Amino acid sequence: MGSTILIGVLLLFAVCSHASITPCRLPSFELNPTSPTNAKQFPRLDNVTDDMTVDDAERMNRDWSVNDAKYMVASTCQYEGERIPYGWCRHKGLKASGKYKLAFIGNSYVSNHATMLYQECADKANSMLQGSAYGCEPLYPSDKDPECIANFTDFEVHIRDEKPDYAFILTRYISIGDPFPAGVTTFDEDPIYQTMKEQMLKFISNIKYKLYIMDAFPRVNQPMVHQIGRLMKEKEDPVKIDKEQRHPTKDKYTKMNGKLFAGKIPDQLQISEMMKKSGKKSVELLKIDIEGGEFTGLEPFIKEYPVCQIFVEIHGTPAKHLEMLQTIAKYKFRIFNVDLNPFCRHCCEYSFINEKCMEQFDVTPLDIMIP
Ligand SMILES: *[C@@H]1O[C@H](CO)[C@@H](O)[C@H](O)[C@H]1NC(C)=O
Numbered sequence: 001m002g003s004t005i006l007i008g009v010l011l012l013f014a015v016c017s018h019a020s021i022t023p024c025r026l027p028s029f030e031l032n033p034t035s036p037t038n039a040k041q042f043p044r045l046d047n048v049t050d051d052m053t054v055d056d057a058e059r060m061n062r063d064w065s066v067n068d069a070k071y072m073v074a075s076t077c078q079y080e081g082e083r084i085p086y087g088w089c090r091h092k093g094l095k096a097s098g099k100y101k102l103a104f105i106g107n108s109y110v111s112n113h114a115t116m117l118y119q120e121c122a123d124k125a126n127s128m129l130q131g132s133a134y135g136c137e138p139l140y141p142s143d144k145d146p147e148c149i150a151n152f153t154d155f156e157v158h159i160r161d162e163k164p165d166y167a168f169i170l171t172r173y174i175s176i177g178d179p180f181p182a183g184v185t186t187f188d189e190d191p192i193y194q195t196m197k198e199q200m201l202k203f204i205s206n207i208k209y210k211l212y213i214m215d216a217f218p219r220v221n222q223p224m225v226h227q228i229g230r231l232m233k234e235k236e237d238p239v240k241i242d243k244e245q246r247h248p249t250k251d252k253y254t255k256m257n258g259k260l261f262a263g264k265i266p267d268q269l270q271i272s273e274m275m276k277k278s279g280k281k282s283v284e285l286l287k288i289d290i291e292g293g294e295f296t297g298l299e300p301f302i303k304e305y306p307v308c309q310i311f312v313e314i315h316g317t318p319a320k321h322l323e324m325l326q327t328i329a330k331y332k333f334r335i336f337n338v339d340l341n342p343f344c345r346h347c348c349e350y351s352f353i354n355e356k357c358m359e360q361f362d363v364t365p366l367d368i369m370i371p
């Protein structure tokens with residue numbers, strides 16, 4: 001999950017360096033960051049300065065992406081398990097005179113920021129506990145994944161045992177960003193909200209002063225990230241860059257003579273509806289990544305229209321993947337490639353070709369792989 005996200009985060013730092021995460025500079029720490037007596041004792045991990053250029057930002061952004069995995073391991077942290085940089089660790093080298101007992105919990109973002117957290121907080125802490133669970137959140141077990149359910153309890157147990165003065169959750173929007181389930185209209189009826197609330201109450205009853213929840217991470221449009229540098233050099237307004245993140249897609253479609261349709265599949269928009277509007281009768285390549293909409297949207301389409309190749313990202317449990325693969329196989333598709341998506345623990349990219357198109361694409365069929 002690391003590098004894509006960091007690309008965006010780092011560039012944002014460059015655009016407005018005050019947006020960086022500096023938990024130990026929060027008001028309750030009574031720290032004035034501009035006062036010379038409070039000047040940092042450490043250089044900034046990200047090396048961001050006020051006078052850096054866009055080229056500096058791009059170079060550093062690249063460096064962060066390339067070295068992401070390496071930077072996640074904090075040399076100051078004593079790791080318990082073997083899945084370094086995940087699991088639990090305690091930062092070393094703290095002074096007993098440090099004022100606070102701190103805990104940092106969350107998904108892999110905690111590891112991403114571990115060294116920075118140490119740099120920012122070590123001089124104020126007598127203890128720093130860190131718990132990082134890959135793809136799993138402390139406030140709700142992400143996608144109800146069994147490992148995340150175990151981690152969810154683990155977070156609670158550790159905070160209960162630790163009883164920190166301050167705790168920080170570094171979190172994301174997996175599951176907790178989901179819309180209300182069907183038929184639910186209020187938070188009181190929403191099971192995700194109820195679970196989050198219950199867990200939060202457990203946390204705060206074991207935290208002396210305050211729990212901070214930091215979910216202010218930008219949700220970046222990955223291809224657009226590579227344009228930010230150029231746009232900044234062209235003196236484009238950063239707010240406008242932010243708003244226009246989606247324009248490059250539109251431009252590309254226009255150049256390809258394509259049409260852009262927007263809507264939720266299949267409730268507001270059906271794939272066959274787009275076909276009708278395009279005036280075409282068959283599809284050579286169908287590329288589809290619709291966040292679970294494939295379960296309801298794909299079959300009606302391939303039933304109705306001839307499609308030669310499908311490239312689809314399937315989202316969900318292994319059983320859901322198999323179910324979808326079997327559905328697609330019913331329409332004489334054969335699988336020819338599978339790729340993991342390193343940024344999504346429940347996703348896989350599958351490529352299929354229809355038996356009818358094998359000759360056209362010079363394909364030699366091997367075995368039937370999907371039962
Ligand atoms: C920051 O600068 C130091 C010293 O030049 C260097 O060792 C480190 O790798 C740099 N870190 C990043 C993230 O660029």
Ligand SMILES: *[C@@H]1O[C@H](CO)[C@@H](O)[C@H](O)[C@H]1NC(C)=O
Nearest residue numbers: 087088131132133151154155
């Ligand atoms: C999350 O679960 C994994 C697998 O059981 C474990 O190795 C890891 O230590 C747990 N992480 C946290 C922060 O509890």
